[in-house]
Each structure stands twice: as C-alpha cells, then as structure tokens.
Amino acid sequence: xxxxxxxxxxxxxxxxxxxxxxxxxxxxxxxxxxxxxxxxxxxxxxxxxxxxxxxxxxxxxxxxxxxxxxxxxxxxxxxxxxxxxxxxxxxxxxxxxxxxxxxxxxxxxxxxxxxxxxxxxxxxxxxxxxxxxxxxxxxxxxxxxxxxxxxxxxxxxxxxxxxxxxxxxxxxxxxxxxxxxxxxxxxxxxxxxxxxxxxxxxxxxxxxxxxxxxxxxxxxxxxxxxxxxxxxxxxxxxxxxxxxxxxxxxxxxxxxxxxxxxxxxxxxxxxxxx
Amino acid sequence: xxxxxxxxxxxxxxxxxxxxxxxxxxxxxxxxxxxxxxxxxxxxxxxxxxxxxxxxxxxxxxxxxxxxxxxxxxxxxxxxxxxxxxxxxxxxxxxxxxxxxxxxxxxxxxxxxxxxxxxxxxxxxxxxxxxxxxxxxxxxxxxxxxxxxxxxxxxxxxxxxxxxxxxxxxxxxxxxxxxxxxxxxxxxxxxxxxxxxxxxxxxxxxxxxxxxxxxxxxxxxxxxxxxxxxxxxxxxxxxxxxxxxxxxxxxxxxxxxxxxxxxxxxxxxxxxxxxxxxxxxxxxxxxxxxxxxxxxxxxxxxxxxxxxxxxxxxxxxxxxxxxxxxxxxxxxxxxxxxxxxxxxxxxxxxxxxxxxxxxxxxxxxxxxxxxxxxxxxxxxxxxxxxxxxxxxxxxxxxxxxxxxxxxxxxxxxxxxxxxxxxxxxxxxxxxxxxxxxxxxxxxxxxxxxxxxxxxxxxxxxxxxxxxxxxxxxxxxxxxxxxxxxxxxx
Numbered sequence: 001x002x003x004x005x006x007x008x009x010x011x012x013x014x015x016x017x018x019x020x021x022x023x024x025x026x027x028x029x030x031x032x033x034x035x036x037x038x039x040x041x042x043x044x045x046x047x048x049x050x051x052x053x054x055x056x057x058x059x060x061x062x063x064x065x066x067x068x069x070x071x072x073x074x075x076x077x078x079x080x081x082x083x084x085x086x087x088x089x090x091x092x093x094x095x096x097x098x099x100x101x102x103x104x105x106x107x108x109x110x111x112x113x114x115x116x117x118x119x120x121x122x123x124x125x126x127x128x129x130x131x132x133x134x135x136x137x138x139x140x141x142x143x144x145x146x147x148x149x150x151x152x153x154x155x156x157x158x159x160x161x162x163x164x165x166x167x168x169x170x171x172x173x174x175x176x177x178x179x180x181x182x183x184x185x186x187x188x189x190x191x192x193x194x195x196x197x198x199x200x201x202x203x204x205x206x207x208x209x210x211x212x213x214x215x216x217x218x219x220x221x222x223x224x225x226x227x228x229x230x231x232x233x234x235x236x237x238x239x240x241x242x243x244x245x246x247x248x249x250x251x252x253x254x255x256x257x258x259x260x261x262x263x264x265x266x267x268x269x270x271x272x273x274x
Numbered sequence: 275x276x277x278x279x280x281x282x283x284x285x286x287x288x289x290x291x292x293x294x295x296x297x298x299x300x301x302x303x304x305x306x307x308x309x310x311x312x313x314x315x316x317x318x319x320x321x322x323x324x325x326x327x328x329x330x331x332x333x334x335x336x337x338x339x340x341x342x343x344x345x346x347x348x349x350x351x352x353x354x355x356x357x358x359x360x361x362x363x364x365x366x367x368x369x370x371x372x373x374x375x376x377x378x379x380x381x382x383x384x385x386x387x388x389x390x391x392x393x394x395x396x397x398x399x400x401x402x403x404x405x406x407x408x409x410x411x412x413x414x415x416x417x418x419x420x421x422x423x424x425x426x427x428x429x430x431x432x433x434x435x436x437x438x439x440x441x442x443x444x445x446x447x448x449x450x451x452x453x454x455x456x457x458x459x460x461x462x463x464x465x466x467x468x469x470x471x472x473x474x475x476x477x478x479x480x481x482x483x484x485x486x487x488x489x490x491x492x493x494x495x496x497x498x499x500x501x502x503x504x505x506x507x508x509x510x511x512x513x514x515x516x517x518x519x520x521x522x523x524x525x526x527x528x529x530x531x532x533x534x535x536x537x538x539x540x541x542x543x544x545x546x547x548x549x550x551x552x553x554x555x556x557x558x559x560x561x562x563x564x565x566x567x568x569x570x571x572x573x574x575x576x577x578x579x580x581x582x583x584x585x586x587x588x589x590x591x592x593x594x595x596x597x598x599x600x601x602x603x604x605x606x607x608x609x610x611x612x613x614x615x616x617x618x619x620x621x622x623x624x625x626x627x628x629x630x631x632x633x634x635x636x637x638x639x640x641x642x643x644x645x646x647x648x649x650x651x652x653x654x655x656x657x658x659x660x661x662x663x664x665x666x667x668x669x670x671x672x673x674x675x676x677x678x679x680x681x682x683x684x685x686x687x688x689x690x691x692x693x694x695x696x697x698x699x700x701x702x703x704x705x706x707x708x709x710x711x712x713x714x715x716x717x718x719x720x721x722x723x724x725x726x727x728x729x730x731x732x733x734x735x736x737x738x739x740x741x742x743x744x745x746x747x748x749x750x751x752x753x754x755x756x757x758x759x760x761x762x763x
Contacts, residue, residue, distance in 0.1 A: 078650060080560070107653030117644035120667045129662065130652040180648070187652060 026051035026191065026221045027072060032086035034067055034076065041067050045086075045247040047240055054213060054222045056236035056253065058229060060268065063242040065225045069193050072223065073109035074102040090191065107134055109191040110184030115200050116176030118168035118183075123160050126168040126179055127151065130187035146186055154182035155212050174205020181212060185220075192216065194224040198231065210235050229269055233257055241265045277337075280438055284329055287445045288322040294449070295321030295456035303458040312463035320462040321452035323469050329444040333437070340433045344426060352422045365419065368411070372400070372423035373430070375409035382407060391428065395420035492741060495734035502728040508735060514698035516718065516729045524732045526739060528698040532708035533740075536619045536694060537683035539704065543623025544683075545676055548630025555631070556638040557660055568635070575628035579688040586621035586693030587612065594620075598705055609705035611695070616704045618693035622686055626679045633678070637671030638664060670754050677751035681744035687712040711736050 027049040034042035042064045049055050057065035067076070074095060076082040088095050095105055107130070118126050127147040130136075137143045147164070151157040156178045160171070168179050177197055184192055194213070198206040213222060213235045226232050232239050233253060240250040241264070249256060249265045260266045296318035303309035310317075349366055376393075379385040384407055385393070393400065400415040456462070500508070503524055511525020551571065555564055591612025596602050598616075599609040609616075641664050649659040665672070695707025698714070718733040725731065 073651065075647065075651060078646075103653050103655050105653070106651055111647075111651035113644060113647055113651070115644055117642070117648040119645060119648065119663050129649070129654075133652070133654050133658050133662070183648075183652065 024051050025049070026090065027223075028087075028089045028092070029068075029071075030087045030089075032068070032071060032084065032088060034064070034071060034085075035083040036067075036079075037081045041245055042071070043245040045242075047247055047250055049221065049223060050238065051221050052217060052219070053238055054217050054224060054236040055238040055240065056232035057223065057225045057240050057242060058227075058232050058268070059242035059248075061227070064245040065240075065242045066195050068242070068247075069195055069223060069225050072191070072193055073106045073111055075106070075111065077102050107187050108189055109193060110187065110189035112177070112180050112184055112192065112194045112197050114196040116173055116180050118171070118176050118179050120167065120169055122165045123151075123168045123171070123179060124164040126183050127186045130183060134187055136187065150182040150186040151179075153185050153216070154178045155208065155215075156182055172205070174201050174208060177201060177205065177209055178212060181209070181216075185216075189220065191221045191223065194222065196225050196227060199227060206231070229257070241268065243268070280333070280441060283442065284326055284333075284445055287449060288326040291321035291325040291449045291452050292318035295452050298453060298456040299458060299460070299462070302456070310458050311461050312466075316462040316466050317456045317460070319466050320460075321449070321456065323466065324452035324455075325445050325448040327469070328448055329441045332444055333441050336433075336437045336440070340430075340437065344429045344433065347429070348422050348426045351425060352418055369419055369422045369426055371409065371411060372404070372415060372419060373426045375404040375407065375411070376423065376427055378409060379404065379407055391424055393420065393424075489741070492734055492738045495731055496738045499728055499731035499735045502731065508732070512700060514714070516732070518727065518729050520727075522729055524728065526711070526736065528700045529709065529711045529714055529736070530739075531700055532615060532690075532694065532698070533684055533710040533712070535615050535704065535708070536622060536690060536710060537680060539616060539619025540622035540626055540683045540686075541676065541680055543620055544626035544630050544679060547623075548627045548679075549634055549672065551627065551631040552634035552638060553660060553665075556635045557656070557664070568632075571628050571631055573628075574624070575632065577625075579625065579686060580692075582621050582625050583688040583692030586617050586689055590621050591617045591693065594705070608703060611707060613693055613695035613707045614705045615694060615708050618690045619704070621693055622683055622689050625686070625689065626683060629679045629682060630675055633675035634668070634672050637668045637675065640671070641667045670757065674751040674755035677747050677754070681747040681751075684747070685712060685740060685744055687716060691716060711740050715740075 025048045027047075029048075030046045032042055032045045033040065045064075045068060057069060059065050070076045071084055071088060072090075072095075076084060084096060090105075090109065094100070119129060121129070124147055127150050128143050131143060131146050137146060148157065148161075151160065156175060159175060160179075168176065171179060177200075181192075181197075197213075198209050201209065210231065213224065216222060217237075224232075224235065236253045238250065239253040239256040241248045241256065241260075241262075243264050249260060249262045251261075256265065257269055260269060296314050299310060299317035300307075300314050307314065345366060348369060352365055352369070376385070376390045380387055380390050384403070395415045395417040400420060401411050404411060508524055508526055510527065511523055512527050513523040513525050514528050516522040516524060555568055555571075559567060591614070594614065594617055595609050595612050597604055598606050600607045602609070645663050645667055646659055649663045650656075654662070690710045691713045694709060694713065696709050696713070696717070697707050699706060699708050701708065715733045715736050718730055718736075
C-alpha cells in the first residue's frame with residue numbers, strides 16, 4: 001500500500017510530487033471511496049494534507065467535501081448507512097485500521113462544525129469537557145490553566161474571562177464559534193477539521209475566526225471546508241477542488257486561483273457554475 | 275314544532291342560503307370567477323353560516339333557559355301550599371311527571387288535548403288513568419299538582435311555539451341579509467375565516483370552562499364539608515375511622531401518607547426503568563428495533579388500570595407474599611397479606627414506565643444532533659455523550675415527564691383499590707396494607723351516601739386536596755420545562 005503514496009495523480013502530477021517531496025505529510029488519503037447506502041458519494045479520492053498548513057476544500061454543494069472531511073476523524077462512523085473504503089493515514093497510521101479506536105482518534109483530530117454548537121453548560125465547562133473526559137488533568141488548577149490558555153488561543157479570553165460561569169449558549173454566534181474552536185483546542189489535537197465554520201456568522205465575526213485560523217496554523221494542521229472562495233483564498237495555503245464526489249484538483253492556493261489546470265476548476269472559481 | 279323538525283328546517287334553510295348566495299355572487303361577477311373577491315364556495319358558506327349560527331345559538335340558549343323559567347313560575351304557584359308536606363323539588367318532579375304523563379296520553383289518543391287541559395283531579399282518578407298508560411306516579415294527584423301540571427304543559431307549549439317562531443325568524447333574516455350581501459366585492463372569505471376562528475375559540479373555551487366547573491363543584495362541596503367538620507382535624511388528624519352513624523375521625527394524614535408512599539415506590543420503579551429504556555431506544559437502538567420496541571412499550575400505556583389492578587391482586591401480591599411473607603422463601607415474615615403498599619407501588623411503577631419512557635424518548639430525540647456531533651467530535655464515547663451532554667440538555671424535559679408521572683401516580687385509583695388494601699394506617703413498613711386518598715373517595719361515595727353528612731362530603735375535600743397537589747405538581751413541571759427549555763435552542 002505504501003508504494004501508492006509516491007504515485008502522482010493524473011490531474012496535477014507536478015504539484016503532487018512537489019508536495020510529497022518537499023513538505024511533511026500529515027494526512028495521506030489514497031483511493032478513498034465513500035458510500036451512503038447505494039449512493040457513491042466520494043469517488044477515488046487521493047490527497048496529501050501537509051502539517052501546519054491550512055488546506056481548504058472548495059466545491060459546489062453536494063460535491064462531497066464535507067463527507068470527505070468527516071472521514072478524516074471517522075465521524076462518518078456515527079451514520080449507520082455510511083461505508084468508507086481505501087486508506088487514510090495520519091502520521092503514516094491507518095485510521096481505519098481495526099486497532100484504532102475512533103474515540104482516541106477524534107481526540108487527536110478535533111472538529112468544528114458549521115453551526116456553533118456549544119453544550120448547554122457554562123463557558124468553563126464547555127472548554128473543560130474534553131480534558132475531563134480524556135483525563136488530561138489531575139488538579140483543578142491545571143484545568144483552569146487549560147481553560148484559560150484555550151480561550152486565549154481562540155481569542156475569546158478577554159471577552160469572557162469575567163463570566164466563565166455563564167452559559168455558553170448565551171454568547172453571540174461568532175463568540176460561540178470561537179468557543180467551539182477553543183473547546184477543540186483544549187484537548188490538544190494535532191489536526192483541526194472545520195466544516196464551513198463561518199457560514200452562520202456575520203462578516204465581522206467571520207473576520208475574527210479567519211484571523212484565528214491563521215494564527216492556529218503555527219501549531220495545528222487545519223482542514224477547512226468553505227463555500228466562500230474569498231475565504232479559501234484568504235486563509236488557506238493549499239486548496240482542493242471537489243466536484244461530484246471527485247477530487248478535481250489540488251495545489252497551492254495561489255496556483256489554484258490564478259492558474260487552474262482543470263477546466264472545471266476554472267469554471268467554478270470564475271463563477272460559471274456552483 | 276318538534277325540535278328535530280326545527281333543526282331539519284334550519285339545515286334546509288342553510289342549504290338554500292348556500293345555493294342562493296353562491297348563485298347571486300356568481301351572477302354579480304357575470305359568471306367570471308376571477309372577478310369575485312372570494313371563491314364562490316365562500317359566498318355559499320357565508321350564506322349558510324349567517325342562517326345557521328345565530329339561530330342555533332338562540333336555540334341552545336332557549337333550550338337552557340326556558341325550563342328554568344317555567345319551573346320557577348310553576349313552583350311559585352304551588353310553593354306556599356304544598357311545600358309544607360315535603361320538599362319543593364320533590365313536588366316539582368311530581369308535577370313534571372304528571373305533565374309528561376298527560377303529554378303521553380294525548381299523544382296515544384287516550385285523552386283529547388282539551389280534556390287534558392281541563393281535567394280535574396278531584397273528579398277523575400288521574401293516577402289510575404295515567405298508570406294504565408305506563409306512567410307510574412309516586413303519590414296521589416292532588417288538584418294543586420294537577421293545576422300546576424296543566425300550567426306547566428301550557429307554558430311549555432307556548433314556549434315551544436315561541437321558540438320555533440323566533441328561531442325561524444332569525445334564520446329568514448339571516449337568509450335575507452346574506453343574500454343581500456352576496457356581491458362580487460363582498461369579502462366572504464374573510465368572514466368565513468372569522469367564523470372558523472370563532473368555532474376554534476369556543477372549542478378551547480369549552481375545555482377551560484369545564485375545568486373551572488369541576489373546580490367550583492369541588493370547592494362548594496368542600497366548603498360544605500368544612501362547615502360540618504373542622505379543617506384542622508381534617509388536615510392534621512392521624513386517624514381515619516369513618517362511621518356513618520356519626521362521630522367519625524376523618525384525618526387525611528394516613529391516607530396522604532399511603533398515597534405518597536405508593537407513589538414514591540412507583541416512581542422508584544418507573545423512573546430508572548423508563549429513563550433507561552428511553553435512552554436505549556433513542557440513542558442505541560437501530561431503526562428496526564426501535565420501530566418494533568417503541569409501539570410495544572406504548573401498548574403498556576393502553577392497558578386499562580383495572581387490569582393492572584387484577585395483575586397486582588392475583589400475581590404480584592401472592593408472589594411478594596411468597597418472598598417476604600410468613601414462611602416465605604426469605605423467611606422474613608414481613609408481609610401479612612397480598613395487598614400491600616409494595617404490591618400497589620410495584621404495579622403502578624410498571625404502569626408508569628411507558629409514560630416516563632415515551633415522554634423522555636421524545637425529549638431526548640429533541641436534543642439537536644449538533645450536540646452529539648460536538649461531543650463525539652471531541653473524542654467522547656457514546657455513553658459519555660449521553661451522560662454528560664444529552665441528559666443534562668434533556669434534563670428539564672425529563673424532570674417535567676417525571677413530575678407528570680408523579681401526578682398520575684397520586685391520582686391513580688384502581689390499582690390501589692385492588693392492590694393496596696383497605697385499612698388506613700400510618701406505618702413505615704412497605705409490606706403493610708394501607709389505603710390511599712383516591713381509594714377512600716371511592717368508598718365514601720359508593721352506596722347510598724347522604725350528601726349532607728361529613729362522611730360523604732369528606733370525599734370532596736379529599737378530591738380537592740388531591741386536585742391541588744396534582745395541579746401544583748403540573749404547574750411546577752411546566753415551570754421547569756419552560757425555564758430551561760431554550761437552553762439549547
């Protein structure tokens with residue numbers, strides 16, 4: 001299987017080679033197929049995702065980008081009729097190997113969802129939730145530190161430090177989304193998956209979250225699904241374009257947006273469809 | 275005119291109004307539906323409703339008021355003379371029976387209308403003649419009653435004629451108005467909409483007014499009771515020994531204690547089992563299991579409580595005696611007979627399982643999928659997610675469900691009548707027979723109860739106490755559900 005990792009894909013051979021050669025690969029997906037019952041949702045997708053980089057998945061609605069994202073932390077396991085084939089490796093470890101516990105995996109690969117979904121608990125308990133269930137702390141003071149540092153990293157600390165006991169659901173939409181990002185950071189993941197994290201936010205909140213994503217890049221590998229091509233251009237270094245379940249093209253964001261190889265990519269980013 | 279004929283007339287007039295109004299509106303638009311403000315059917319309905327509604331309302335009011343008015347005026351004719359020997363109410367019911375008998379006699383041709391109106395009780399054996407027609411009269415017909423009955427008949431007849439006249443007049447006026455109004459610019463659709471709204475409002479009012487009526491009937495009788503029996507003895511008395519000869523102790527405490535004790539045991543059974551069943555069904559069960567298991571669980575809710583009572587009496591009671599009774603398997607000898615607090619509590623708990631599980635299941639399902647995703651996405655296991663995210667989010671609703679189940683447990687009757695025993699007792703032993711508030715309400719009111727004695731009236735005070743407790747629980751449940759509901763919205 002490992003011999004596949006060096007193989008170039010037909011769409012973008014030069015770029016692919018460059019990627020594996022020059023950058024350290026965090027996530028390697030090979031020939032991934034996803035089926036929802038009879039529907040073939042993801043067809044033969046192979047992609048390498050680089051460490052400490054923001055990779056954007058773009059494409060029209062229903063193209064499978066969210067589905068593929070959810071494969072990366074096995075969230076699709078929670079859907080009964082969903083079936084995943086192929087190999088996805090994080091740090092060269094197959095995450096679909098029977099030995100891998102999806103629960104452990106999800107601690108390593110955090111996720112932020114489309115709609116902010118804070119738990120109906122206090123802000124403090126929202127952040128402390130992950131560390132508590134994973135037994136990351138021994139003392140209350142350690143937990144306090146994690147909560148504070150996670151909120152600081154998410155840029156929310158100044159806004160909420162005086163009301164950590166008030167419910168997380170009482171925050172504004174943008175604050176809630178940053179709370180969810182802080183919650184994901186609190187378990188010290190290596191990868192953060194974001195599924196259209198700004199689609200429910202206004203432009204100002206969006207700008208804050210984007211800024212945050214850019215800062216997080218230093219320490220985390222980030223994969224973001226977005227409908228907004230401007231957002232992809234703003235926050236990501238690498239961009240992958242999905243269409244009808246196929247990965248059409250992947251490359252440096254700049255190249256994809258200025259000089260796309262595939263006609264479909266060009267049509268999409270110039271707004272001819274999608 | 276007979277009532278049924280009158281109703282038939284109204285129906286016919288409404289139908290006529292429908293056809294006429296619809297036709298006129300149609301014609302006013304020159305046969306082009308697009309020129310009408312509303313669809314032609316609305317003009318028709320407008321006509322039918324204008325005819326039927328006012329006349330029906332007047333008819334219903336008339337039916338309610340006329341007997342009362344006639345009763346009053348007839349009663350004033352006899353009260354000074356005949357009331358001396360017995361109750362006015364009894365005399366009046368005699369008068370009504372005579373009047374009905376005369377009606378029957380005229381109808382069957384045994385008397386002419388004139389004869390029935392002029393018949394003299396001192397000269398004719400009215401009782402015998404009516405008896406031969408199948409109308410049995412309890413006492414001898416005096417001329418006094420005879421005159422009253424004749425007045426009753428003639429007033430009823432006049433009243434009925436007036437009723438028919440007024441109702442039909444209203445119907446015709448309605449017909450005329452609706453026919454005049456049926457024009458292409460008339461907003462028939464809006465009018466019909468208003469009427470529909472009115473009908474819905476009156477349906478809601480009926481439910482509310484009934485509740486108010488129930489409360490008032492309880493309150494009046496409870497006040498009666500407290501006039502005869504001191505309230506402090508009732509609320510703080512620890513003995514319950516009613517005797518219809520008088521001098522009974524009517525303390526609610528032993529009954530209340532048993533009620534709460536049994537409800538507590540029932541909830542101790544129903545809450546964990548029901549809640550766990552709900553969690554399994556909503557979180558773990560596959561769709562096939564769920565589609566079979568949920569209806570099956572809800573079948574439990576459809577079993578009449580008397581059947582549960584039989585189950586308690588015939589199965590659970592003897593089983594418990596075998597285990598805890600004298601010479602039982604455990605050799606404890608705690609239980610004297612099959613009927614006990616424990617028996618009733620266990621069976622009532624089983625009865626409440628579907629109640630708790632079905633409500634909790636709905637509530638757990640209402641927790642957004644985003645909550646589960648968020649928790650699973652952080653690397654929580656399924657049971658951690660359920661325990662730490664879903665249950666806290668659903669808790670207010672679940673507490674509401676439990677409180678509703680509690681108010682059902684407190685009000686439950688048949689299971690305790692059959693399963694808990696009949697002795698009022700203050701005891702801590704759950705294997706003793708005790709009796710509850712509801713069971714005692716039944717026993718105080720069955721048989722020939724004299725509604726002027728405290729022994730019978732106490733039932734209303736008991737009912738009122740239960741009502742207040744369950745109402746309080748329900749309000750508290752609603753308050754809890756409301757207060758925390760918006761947490762995850």
